[in-house]
Amino acid sequence: MAFLVRFWGTRGSIPTPGRATYRYGGNTSCVEIRNGESLFICDGGTGLRELGVDLIKRSSAPISAHLLFSHMHWDHIQGFPFFAPAYRPQNRFCIYGTHPGDTRFHSLLSGQMRSAYFPVDFSELNAHVDATDLGPDGARDIEGVIVRCFEQKHPGLSYAYSLEKDGLKVVYATDNEIDLTLTDPTQPVREPNAPRLIPGKFIEFCRNADLLIADGQYTDAEYLKCTGWGHARATTVVDLAVQAGVRQVAIYHHDPMQSDRDVEAKIEVCRQRAARFGSPLFVFAAREGIELKVN
Amino acid sequence: MAASNDGGDELGALTAENEIPVLPVQVITRPYMLQQIRGPGSPTVHNLELETMIVGRADDAEIRIGSTALSRRHMRLERYQGGYRALDLDSSNGVYLNEVRVFSAVLRDGDTLQLGNAVFLFHEGK
Ligand SMILES: [Zn+2]
């Protein structure tokens, strides 16, 4: 069965409303992934608010969803207190930790709703919001979808998730400075056009994905000023996708300083890079409000 | 800021002869449009005024394209958040938004939609 993937927030770090970001959107990280009746939500940035409104409009039936958080930086959780379905008693949400007994994400989410930060306490959410985890191997069958996690390079750590069913695979991998994990991190400056060697474990994690959604926040020039901030060069994501045999890659978590034109220019450079490698990889910019059918 | 009116001389200068004429206010509205720039029937412009519209080769499609590269009911356009969004109706050849194959998409001014051999430009209304 196909995966339906919809982008509700594609911006990194902080919301960027306004005309300059009108096409690709200003809401922060949130992606809805559906497989049949199963609903997965990757990250709860400000895009989550609109997803919540839409879910309520779609149907009056109880909503049940699996929440997969990359990490707890603000731009990935800020939408949660405004996620209207969480205030309705008939709804149920599972928040996944990455290893047995790991309830960090659940407790950090509730932490941002303490009175000093937000007027409504987590305990006042009427929906069932349960803490659970992906099990000892960081992998779990959730309603027939195999979900796996992978630890990434980011200040305070972050996690990528892969979702697989019926031979189809979607990978969500944001807030990951893969450039710092390269076998030779200085190579991209010395030989910008040479293939960058991505660690084998991460290539295997992304292997043959039908859709990879990956942090490609920076252009090459921007990255040199922002090295160590936890995000990737978009061009390095191209190398990851090519080496992993990915079908299509959505460059995600756009830098807040990038206008729509800047995002388009960033994507053009990525497409030229994939073409130079002779790869059939399709590169595009993650854009708020578009939905893809992965089949 | 309103112009200062504490200078009697300035006010006095506004006589019947040099007063700026006040024209009746006119709100210019331009409808949302789908401009077909390639494919059978192009060039042409379709004004989008209904809540939902079907694009396809069916006789009863609101925007009918006479091409076998399109499905009978290929795409639905529907009002969404004050604008429009496009939904692929499980067409054979898909809906491409600026070259990306999409299942649905909220449309923005200047977007290109390709359905089979028909290419459209989406224009937001004002
Ligand atoms: Zn982030």
Ligand SMILES: [Zn+2]
């Ligand atoms: Zn982060």
